[in-house]
Amino acid sequence: MLDSIKTWPFEEARALLKRVQNQSMVTFETGYGPSGLPHIGTFGEVVRTTMVRHAFTQLSDIPTRLLCFSDDMDGLRKVPDNIPNGDAMAPFLNFPLTAVPDPFGKYPSFGEHNNARLKAFIDALGLDYTFMSSTECYKAGMFDAQLLNVLRHHKDILDVILPTLGTERRQTYSPFLPISPSSGRVLQVPMEEYRENTVVFRDEDGTLVEQAVTGGLCKLQWKVDWGMRWVALGVDYEMSGKDLIDSVTLANKVCRILGGNPPQNLTYEHFLDEAGGKISKSKGNGLSVEEWLRFAPMESLSYYMYQTPRRAKRLFFDVIPKHVDDYLQHLGAYSGQSAEQQISNPVWSIHSGKPPVSAMPPVTFSLLLNLVSVCQGQDKDLVWAFIQRAYPDVTPETHPLLDQLVGHAVVYYCEKVVSQKQYRPASEQETKAFMAFIDALRNSPETDAFALQTTAYAVGNEHFSVIKDWFDAFYQVLLGQSSGPRVGSFIALYGKDETCELIQSRLATE
Numbered sequence: 330m331l332d333s334i335k336t337w338p339f340e341e342a343r344a345l346l347k348r349v350q351n352q353s354m355v356t357f358e359t360g361y362g363p364s365g366l367p368h369i370g371t372f373g374e375v376v377r378t379t380m381v382r383h384a385f386t387q388l389s390d391i392p393t394r395l396l397c398f399s400d401d402m403d404g405l406r407k408v409p410d411n412i413p414n415g416d417a418m419a420p421f422l423n424f425p426l427t428a429v430p431d432p433f434g435k436y437p438s439f440g441e442h443n444n445a446r447l448k449a450f451i452d453a454l455g456l457d458y459t460f461m462s463s464t465e466c467y468k469a470g471m472f473d474a475q476l477l478n479v480l481r482h483h484k485d486i487l488d489v490i491l492p493t494l495g496t497e498r499r500q501t502y503s504p505f506l507p508i509s510p511s512s513g514r515v516l517q518v519p520m521e522e523y524r525e526n527t528v529v530f531r532d533e534d535g536t537l538v539e540q541a542v543t544g545g546l547c548k549l550q551w552k553v554d555w556g557m558r559w560v561a562l563g564v565d566y567e568m569s570g571k572d573l574i575d576s577v578t579l580a581n582k583v584c585r586i587l588g589g590n591p592p593q594n595l596t597y598e599h600f601l602d603e604a605g606g607k608i609s610k611s612k613g614n615g616l617s618v619e620e621w622l623r624f625a626p627m628e629s630l631s632y633y634m635y636q637t638p639r640r641a642k643r644l645f646f647d648v649i650p651k652h653v654d655d656y657l658q659h660l661g662a663y664s665g666q667s668a669e670q671q672i673s674n675p676v677w678s679i680h681s682g683k684p685p686v687s688a689m690p691p692v693t694f695s696l697l698l699n700l701v702s703v704c705q706g707q708d709k710d711l712v713w714a715f716i717q718r719a720y721p722d723v724t725p726e727t728h729p730l731l732d733q734l735v736g737h738a739v740v741y742y743c744e745k746v747v748s749q750k751q752y753r754p755a756s757e758q759e760t761k762a763f764m765a766f767i768d769a770l771r772n773s774p775e776t777d778a779f780a781l782q783t784t785a786y787a788v789g790n791e792h793f794s795v796i797k798d799w800f801d802a803f804y805q806v807l808l809g810q811s812s813g814p815r816v817g818s819f820i821a822l823y824g825k826d827e828t829c830e831l832i833q834s835r836l837a838t839e
Contacts, residue, residue: 331387334672337638338377342384345566345593349391357382358396358564358592360555363426363443365409369644370600372450372618373634374568377597379456380635380678381566387672387682395458396562397451401426401440402463402548404506404515423514425548427464440464450618453627461562463554468545475561476542478587479504479553483523486553489582493575504553507540509533515548552576556583559592568595568638600644616644624741625649625694626733631679632656646745653694653734660687689731690720691778692822696814697738700822702746703808703831709735719822750809755836759802762792763832770825781825782817807835 331339349355359374361367375397382393404423408415414432418439421429426440436442440462448460466472479486483504491499503520505528512533521537522529528547529539540546549557555576558564569577574596581591621630624646633652636642659676663684671677676684697712704711712735716723725732755763766788773784789799804813813819820828 330669331672333669336384336673336678338380338384338678339388339672341381341566341593341595342388345381345385346388348593349565350389352391352565354563355385355389355391355393355565356396356563357393358398358558358562358567360398360400360567360569361447362400362403362551363440363447364403364405364407365443366411366617367443367447367450369616369618369621369630370570371447372630373600374597375451375456375458376454376631376634377595377638378566378568379454379458379681381595383678383681395456396461396564397447397458398461398463398558398562399440399444399447400463400551400554401444402467402515402545403551405429405439423516425464425508425513425515427462428513454631463548464545467548470544472557472561473543475557475587476547476549477526478560479549479557480523480526480528480542482586485586486583489579489586490550490552493579502550503528503530504550505542505547506550507538507547508545510538510540511536552579553583556580556589556591557587559584560587560589564592566593568597571596571598595638597638598641601641616646620646621649623737624745625653625737626656626730628660628676628679629653629656632659632675635675635678646741649741650695650698653737657687657689657693660684661689663687685730687730688728690716690723690728691818692716692720692731692734693814693818694734694738696818696822697734698742698746699808699814699819701735701738701742702750702810703823703827709739712739715822715824718824746810751805752809752835752838753805755802755806758792759799759806760836762788762799762802763806763836765792767829767832770820770829776821776825778815778817778821780817781820782815785816785820807831 345355357378359378361371378395382395386393402425405418405421405426407422408418412418412432418429418432426443427438429439431437431439431442433442436445444460444462451458486504487502490504491502494502501517501519503518505520506515506517507528507530508514509516509532514533516530516533518530520528520530524539526543527539527541529537532538548554556579559580577594577596584591618630629649629652632655633648656676659674663671663674663676664686666674700712700715709732713725716731716735723731766785769784769788773780775781775784786796789796793799800816803816804810
């Protein structure tokens with residue numbers, strides 16, 4: 330059966346299995362540069378890699394591990410735009426990120442602050458991983474053998490890297506970035522000489538220094554570091570963004586020069602901001618993980634990550650409701666599916682093969698948002714009163730996911746919707762239709778969503794040549810927005826009498 334599963338995690342896992350069949354351990358790696366606050370793309374790389382890893386465990390008994398590697402020994406190249414006390418960080422440019430003070434004042438360094446935030450996100454998912462700090466690895470000697478290997482093969486590595494650089498950069502480039510013995514900064518300086526275990530360079534004051542490449546006294550340029558790390562850690566699989574295609578090519582060559590076998594790579598597309606630009610850690614122009622989780626459950630974010638990793642997707646607040654509802658739809662369908670359909674269902678990958686049992690009533694997140702909207706963003710209790718009138722057996726205790734969604738809907742409305750609402754007056758034609766709709770609702774005994782939707786269609790078809798114009802009027806005049814839920818579902822939850830009162834109130838204000 331597994332041979333017929335065509336989801337992208339299984340396709341990746343099958344390709345990986347061909348590579349590692351004779352190994353005793355398979356290592357997945359996800360890399361992170363903590364030069365800025367961890368953004369949602371970093372989170373996505375971990376989640377997606379975990380999905381491939383889980384698919385692999387279904388195809389093979391070979392043990393696996395996931396390494397979450399932070400390049401926190403890299404020098405601070407610029408002060409991020411989205412942090413407090415940025416001016417205080419300026420004197421620490423080019424210091425290792427683990428030697429830069431934390432502008433938030435919570436951790437010994439900026440690198441450790443960002444590492445802690447990333448680990449908190451991953452821990453919230455309950456993922457099995459090993460976190461590795463570049464600073465700790467270099468200082469503990471974990472990379473020493475491969476650093477000496479780089480030193481022995483520095484000419485071959487330069488032959489690969491130098492042709493890709495500009496003329497000026499070529500004059501100063503070295504695979505090694507020594508840590509200045511006088512200032513502690515990460516130096517990008519030419520090497521005067523490569524010796525057996527050391528390099529010779531000029532320090533910031535011009536002093537000629539001979540320094541070991543081991544023991545954390547030097548780090549590598551990141552493309553060389555990447556290839557070296559694959560060899561040192563035995564990495565078999567790693568994803569990377571589209572902007573790193575050339576870097577992957579170079580790191581692969583470095584890896585082979587050092588005697589390693591480059592890992593399998595999936596190139597994913599970038600997340601885009603609302604304007605279509607690439608999101609950036611330093612600019613902070615995309616949604617953060619914390620922001621998404623204020624407005625929706627973690628599972629909806631994982632669902633967003635699951636979708637089409639090789640296709641660029643916009644990532645801003647307006648995408649959240651749809652992905653919550655799509656996740657809920659897949660979760661609701663899971664229990665009634667065949668085994669093959671279940672494994673192909675996104676929730677199987679999101680929950681590592683063990684999705685929770687869904688007992689959600691037919692209440693979507695989008696519907697909750699509109700219910701909160703007509704309630705003017707009041708507290709959860711009022712929203713629950715409407716829910717329990719339609720579904721008496723449903724309570725916050727029996728349906729904790731729904732209760733969570735109600736809370737998210739209140740926050741989303743108050744912070745993202747209320748300021749954007751734009752009511753418009755009804756036209757004469759629309760007013761007649763609304764009055765006819767009131768009469769139809771009051772004269773009909775029907776209360777279920779399907780019948781109410783049929784009533785809405787009947788009134789719309791009577792007054793409009795294009796039915797979409799009728800529903801647009803419903804959303805724009807009554808809810809102050811350009812789109813909304815199925816009218817029948819909304820009325821079934823909000824109530825017929827309340828809907829009639831809402832229509833009369835909106836028409837009266839005009």
